[in-house]
Amino acid sequence: MQGPQRRKAGIVVAVIGGIALSACGDSTVPGDGVGEAGRVRIEGRGQMVSSPRTLDCFADCTMPLAAGDRLLAIAARDWRFERWDGACAGQATVECVLPAGGSIEVVARFVPAPQDLSGAQWRRGDLHQHSDHSSDGSLGRQLGDDQAPGNMPLADIIAQAEAAGLDFLPITDHRTHDQHYDPQWESSGLLLITGEEANGSPHATVHGAVDMIDQNARIDGEPESRVVQESIWLAHSQGAAWVTAHPDDGSVDEGGVPNARADAVGVDLVEIWNRASYVEGEIDYVENRWNAGFRFGIAGASDNHFKELWPLGGGTGRPTTEVLTPELSDRALIDALRAGRTGVHSGDALSPRLRIDADFDGDGVFEVRAGEEVFVPAGTPGKLRVRIEQGLGNRVLVYAAPGRSAGALAEVIATSVIGFEELVLDIVAGDTPSWYRAEMRSLGLADPSSLLFGTVLGPYDLDNLFQQLLAQVRALSGPIFVSTAPVTPQGQHLPPPDRGTDDGAEYALGAPGEFAGFVDAAHDAASGRLHLVAEVHDAVSTRVHYAARAADGRWRAPLELSASTSARFPRIAVAGDHVVVVWQDERAGQIPRRAAIHARISRDGGAHFGDEIVVRAVDGRAMHPDVALAADGRAHVVWQQIRAGEPFDVWYTILDADGRLADPINLSRDGKEIVAASGLDARSARYPASVRPAIAIGADDVPLIAWQDNRFDIDPLWTGQAGSGEGTDPDDWQIAVYSPGRAIEYLGAADAADRHVDVIVDGLGRAHAVWTSKPLAAAGANLRVLAAVRAAGAASFAAPQAVDEFAASSARAPRLGLAADGAARLAWFDSRSSDWRWRVMSARFEQGAWRDVRLYGGRGVNTWPVPAGAFLAFATTRHAERVQRDRTQQIYVLDVEPSE
Known part of the structure; x- marks a missing residue:
């Protein structure tokens, strides 16, 4: 080369x-x-x-x-x-x-150029809410060993959240992403964001992820914090927020002392008030972790499973998490969650609220907000401001490190019926790290629903019964952290130092402190150019950026391709000077969610791109596109699509060199059994999903298309049906492979979840499919990469084989590309590193099998690799300054076939 x-x-x-x-x-x-x-x-x-x-x-x-x-x-x-x-x-x-x-x-x-939050608003939501897509999503299921019908459909939960005046809502079902494939995941009244209650222990709610956060199996001899740490890094590799759920159940021992799991670093929020748990224990946990140097914000959670409690005030939004965001959009909301700009209150319209901010430069502007850190020299004077809204008759207590054990820094009785009042305190930065927070408690039984849900029916402590009954929590502010420099967490089970080495990879896209991810790459052998596209996030937007590397190693300056702030999941195809980029775009709106497929074409090798082309826009969601270029210059495009009352299906069209589109074709609908839910059982619906399509084209210009499909599952999208108890968890996903003129071929096994497929046709005309396979276990099970090959002219694929058997690791996101000599190359990321960090791996198809398996040990958490020619493009955190609270993830390129 x-x-x-x-x-x-x-x-x-x-x-x-x-x-x-x-x-x-x-x-x-x-x-x-x-x-x-x-x-x-x-x-x-x-x-x-x-x-x-x-x-x-x-x-x-x-x-x-x-x-x-x-x-x-x-x-x-x-x-x-x-x-x-x-x-x-x-x-x-x-x-x-x-x-x-x-x-x-x-x-x-x-x-x-700090983010301007002068016009930001507090948006109300509930970060922890279940439907019947969870294995115990409703009362009958919990009381009847999952045999009873379900009564928690998404439509009812969303309607209740809209009626409660919430602004946003995730549905955080237990260890599944399938609720987002339900046609009822739709709202014109609030912003729906993706969510999951992940992991076996401790539970975590993850917001903004693109798929299930599969928790790895424990490794003998390793602390329990390892699998938690891997889960956090997996969520962050997707730009998602990771929240410790009910920490008094899973993150502490029987005496309430934080256990090994609590030493995982990088948690964005912790539930300081889960309505189904013991709030006093959760407050103690949060203060303990802050004192140990962990830095995160707070969340509230209804953790609601039971419709029967809704009339009594125990439903969605009680308590409410408020989030300070400059706009109501998916990206702005997730960004604010990760920044910890949150507060919690009991959830009804007349609930008192607390806000907290600080001024340390003496200009009278309180620029430091809840969740933020400020670094100032010891002895620096400052002012702490607590804003109290409609708090009449409640006690407001202000605490500083070490917290409640040292007593309140200040205490007042609120007097405002409507409007607000302020409490301003003079504070001084010390030479040791500190933090400040505020809470509000009732005088007497101010909130009967709080007494019923979370006290009498929830965990309680007889030694503190008075506090629980007559001093109920009404509102909590997020923390403000003050120190002379960034703080390092302290613990016995922290992640090891980064043992990565300098791998010689080159920077491609992304800025320090920001997220760049979901890269795609294509290499043109004739010109030697490498082309890249990726998502780049700032505080309020997701955009598609493009970069190109010439054969002599020179890079063009990055180019923004998308004209909106909600462009995601770009894919690229290249043939000579012909470059086509497709992506998912929500410029038509996120309330309701209206994703469409957009494209741009370059005819001069990526130097310039033509106007945007709308490939597909429907009254629903068109998502996750992929593209391949044929020798005749036509671009073949696939995507997944859903409309009201329909399942997700895989669709296909052809975009010619002049931007004209052929009529789209539904590839996956035939043979699906579709059943609407009965009024007696929310779980009786059947909407089998066909999602995450991938496409490739060989020398014959015939497309090879694959996707994951759960039509053969006994209860697709659900974890059980009435009378049969729990079903598969996750679903029995299988891999569907299609080419024109051939019947759909299904790969995978009924006792595994086969997902995340990619395909390619190599230089010898062999068709390759790769995917991840996971046992039907909700958590604590590793994924492995399976592969199948169909020889040129063969009728079907050979039996799938494991690419790399390594029992103590989990493999994610396999992608295929062509090496410089036309051989198929495979890349994925894997958890086997001794320093717990996800690292990139690759293999080549040689002599009828996947060989030359390599682990690339570059610094940082390295994820989502894509092979293209002699290169691997991937996302990396190698330039993050801290293990916690630094979102730096950039795109780098590694030459894996360097010239001698």
Whole structure:
């Protein structure tokens, strides 16, 4: 393979947010030129990379540079690029072309651009709510060993949430994502977000994930925190929020002391008030973890399973979690949850509320909000403001670290009937980390429903009966953390230090402090160009970005392809100068959710793209597209689609080189048994789902299409039916494979969940399918990668084989591509590393089997790889400054077939 030659670079020391990092690795320079040692300096917060890529620079560093090289300035979250100085002075864009002559010194200046929350609003929701898609989703099922009919359909829960005036709602059913495939997952009155109550123990609610968060099996000799940590990192690899559910049940021992599971790092929120649990124990747990250096916000949860409690005030939204967001959108909401900008109150219209903020720069503006950290020198004076809304007759208590054990910092009786009052306290930053929070409690039986649900019928403590009966929790603020520098959690079962090495991967997309993920890649052998697309998130938006790497190692500056703030799941196909990108877009609205499929085409190798094309928009959701290019220039596109009263199906169309679309075809509807629910049993409905399609095309221009399908499950989308008890959990998903002129072939097994399929046709005309297979166990079971091949001209696929048997690890997200010589290459991410971090793996199909299995040990949590030519593109957290509260995930590219 022709490409950049390599020489060793020196050690670079960068200081990021007060933390010294060192990096040592390979540099790439074009041809035989070695360039000069250029000095690079960053003022503010950002990243600078060169093209051809050398070392990532975050502060002062040196790197080999030459005239004509390009430097790209990437602003960190809450910063913006202002200007170039030095050799690049006067160049007006974020990309600088280095001039010829003289020594090279470049300065990139970044200035603060914090998120503007002046117009933000508190949005109300419930982060923990169950339907009959859970194995014990309703009262009859819990009392009747899952034999009774269900009475908790999604439509009723959503209607109740709308009537309660909530703004958003996830349905967090136990260890399943299938509730989102139910046609009733639809609302015109509130924002529905994806949710799940994941894991075997401790339970966690995950918000914003794209699929089930399968918890790995425990490894003998490892602490129980390991599988929890892997679950957190798996959720964060998708940009989702991870919430510890009812920590008094699963995260503490019998004496209430946090156990090994509580040492997992990176939790975004903890349920400080779960209505079905002991709130006092949950408060104690939260304070204990904050005192140990863990940093997270708070959540409230109805944990509601029972419609019978709704008339008594025990339903959805009681208690309510409030979230401060600048807009009501999926991304803004998840971003705020991860930031901890939350508060909790009892949930009715007249509930008192608490807000907390702080001012540490003395300008009278309270810019530090609940959930946030502020780093100031010891001795810095500040003001803490507690805002009390409609709190008449309730006690407001303000606590600082170490919390309730030291007594309240301040206590007042609220006097406001409507409107608000404020309590302002003078505080001083100490030389040890601290935190502040506020809570409100009733004087007497102010809330009878609180007394009934969560006290008399829930866990209670006789030693604190007075507090439970006559001093009920009414509202809780999120915390404000104050310290001199970022805090490291303390515990006996923390994740090991990162043992990754410098793998020589090159930066491609994403900014420090932000999320980039779900990359797709395509390599054009004729031009040597590598093309990438990925999601890039900021505080309120998800956008599709494109980047390209030329054969000589030079990169183009990233290009934003989507004209909306809700573009997701991009896929790319390339043939010579013909480039097609498709993605899912919700610019038509998220209330109700109205995803559509969009596309853009380039005819000059990605230098320019034409106008957007709407491939599919329906009165429903068209999602998760994939695309392949035929030799005749036509793009073949597949996606999953749902409408009211219908199941998810896989659809297919052809987009010609001029942007014209063929009539779409439903590939998966034939043979499905569809049954609407009876009024007596919510679980009697049957809407088999066909989802997550993948497509490939070989030299014969015949498409190969596959998807996961649960039509053969005994109760598709459910975990049991009346009279039969629990069913499969997860469903008996199988892999459907289709080509025109052939009957659909189903791969997989009835005793496993076969999901996450990908396909390709290699240079010898062999069709390959790969997928993950999991035993029908809700949690604590590992996934493995299975593969099947169909020889050119063969009638069917050979029996599936495991790609890499390693019992102590779990494998995720297999993707296929063609190596530089036309052989099939497979990539996935895996949990076998000794430092617990997910790492990328690959294999090649050689001599009739998957061989040359490799584990790539680069630094960080490395996930969602895609092979393309000689390269692997993947998401990585390698430049995150902290294990907790740093969302940095970027896209990098690794040359896995370097020239000698």
